[in-house]
Amino acid sequence: MGEKLLYLIKSNDDVISHCRCKHAPISSPDQMDCPWCGCGWLFVCSHCGKAFTFAKAVEIDESLEEIARGELRRRWKREPGLEEVADWVRAMVDFLNGIEVGQEYVYLDGAVLPVDSEAITLTGWSARHELPRLPQVEARMSRKLLDNTLVRETYWRQRQLPTE
Numbered sequence: 001m002g003e004k005l006l007y008l009i010k011s012n013d014d015v016i017s018h019c020r021c022k023h024a025p026i027s028s029p030d031q032m033d034c035p036w037c038g039c040g041w042l043f044v045c046s047h048c049g050k051a052f053t054f055a056k057a058v059e060i061d062e063s064l065e066e067i068a069r070g071e072l073r074r075r076w077k078r079e080p081g082l083e084e085v086a087d088w089v090r091a092m093v094d095f096l097n098g099i100e101v102g103q104e105y106v107y108l109d110g111a112v113l114p115v116d117s118e119a120i121t122l123t124g125w126s127a128r129h130e131l132p133r134l135p136q137v138e139a140r141m142s143r144k145l146l147d148n149t150l151v152r153e154t155y156w157r158q159r160q161l162p163t164e
Helices: 064-076 082-096 143-147 153-158
Strands: 005-010 055-060 104-108 111-114 118-123 128-133
Touching: 005 064, 005 082, 064 082, 111 118
Parallel strands: none
Antiparallel strands: 005 055, 055 104, 104 111, 118 128
16 A cells, blocks of 8 residues: 545534545635635545535545546546646645644635644735634624625625735
8 A cells, every 4th residue: 555645624513514435535726706605715625526614623534636537527528638737736735735633623714724823824826814813704693793704795706805
């Protein structure tokens, strides 16, 4: 057996979890221009394409190339080319840089953040965020805390980065 891959998989069904896969590795971020819909703050399962809130870093037997081929095949309904797989792998190596075994994470606007993060200052793909704590984590206690931030279009529009 080869070397294990450190990767993020769904850790639980807390807050929001439409994915019912038993083994749910994350897909590459596919954030659109409506991040409040969830694409800016939820992970997506590479197997079923459904969203969930929390992922944990674990060692798995799959390679990045295997995950890429499966996800791109599911997403595009065709066999991906070698360069498409290589591009996906390069992006995921950057995206997953710094994750640690056993740590739980959330996704926010292009970044993977440990759930115990505080005083978050982040310039993401869509907006600039300054948060005392992660709304996804706070939503474990009260969904209203999430509804008043990441789910609101106005939250994102007020913090929107200038377009190029």
